[in-house]
Amino acid sequence: MLKMKVQDMTIEYTTTPKEKPDLSTLVFGKTFTDHMFVMDYEEGKGWHDARIVPYGDMTISPAAMVFHYGQTVFEGLKAYKNEAGEITLFRPDENMKRLNASNDRLCMPHVDGEFVIDAMKKLIAIEKDWVPAKAGMALYVRPVMFATEAYLGVAPSKKYRFLILLSPVGAYYKEGINPVKIAVEGEYVRAVKGGTGAAKTAGNYASSLKAQEVAEANGYSQVLWLDGREHKYIEEVGAMNVFFKINGEIVTPALNGSILPGITRKSVVQLLTHWGENVVERQLSIDELIEAANNGQLEEAFGTGTAAVISPIGELFYNGQKIVVNEGEIGTLAQKVYDTITGIQFGTVEDPFDWRVQVATT
Structure with a gap:
């Protein structure tokens, strides 16, 4: 051919x-x-x-x-x-x-x-x-x-x-780079292991709309998805991958077949590793996250994706409990990641990874 x-x-x-x-x-x-x-x-x-x-x-x-x-x-x-x-x-x-x-x-x-x-x-x-x-x-x-x-x-x-x-x-969320409020989803699931969660296909997004509609009706910008089998482990936030800084360690859910392998996610992991940060990809349960928040160890939380780049999480709602993250402000790490990735994208920051690809216009 x-x-x-x-x-x-x-x-x-x-x-x-x-x-x-x-x-x-x-x-x-x-x-x-x-x-x-x-x-x-x-x-x-x-x-x-x-x-x-x-x-x-x-x-x-x-x-x-x-x-x-x-x-x-x-x-x-x-x-x-x-x-x-x-x-x-x-x-x-x-x-x-x-x-x-x-x-x-x-x-x-x-x-x-x-x-x-x-x-x-x-x-x-x-x-x-x-x-x-x-x-x-x-x-x-x-x-x-x-x-x-x-x-x-x-x-x-x-x-x-x-x-x-x-x-x-312009900005995907009306809040821009300001922190958003997120509801932990307790009824619906986005995807299951063995399904199409790791593929970027329309059905995944259609199945997320009901939970999104309910969250917005209750004053939340997005939902935090839990796994479809045990309804216990954190997977994504809305249509984005998600990161948490817990007691100095930066955790993002490991790719398990139901999580979309985000390109911004991959870039953030590479960037954090390049900076020498302690970043790990592993299972993270909602119980572990809530415990960390109650113990004062949840320092930052943010979503990553092409549309918004970085979307800081200022509040989580789970089982009737409101959890404020970093006093509802964007964290220093999220801000640094956002500034660096957007700086590389616009050519105002050094690109040590050769991520930028030139488009010839003449």
């Missing part, structure tokens, strides 16, 4: 460019750029017809298998523009590895990660004026893949479509 090359893509430019949004009123995930990347897959033919086209609605069969059996995966990363106008991506190779791991779990074909990154760079270069050159803002990049075969049979699809959408964004 021939390897696709970015120079072989077709490009159709829009004839009706949109007005750029007012950055002061930008809402996460609501605004999309003028163009998108598309390619299709058919069993026996492979990936083909790679193209950049004007952003717009698509025609798809109502019998497309994605609607009935949920074969869809996606990724999320950002493009950043510094004061010099340089645009960079943050570890896109890791997104491609995770995308193909998700494809494996959902019985979907792999993509050529190198080609997709090249196509992504080309699309971003075309949309370079959409990348906000402002701290805390970025161009969100959403690769998504779904089954398109029109067939009402429970089996892997033989046809797929792959898209890359671009969306200029």
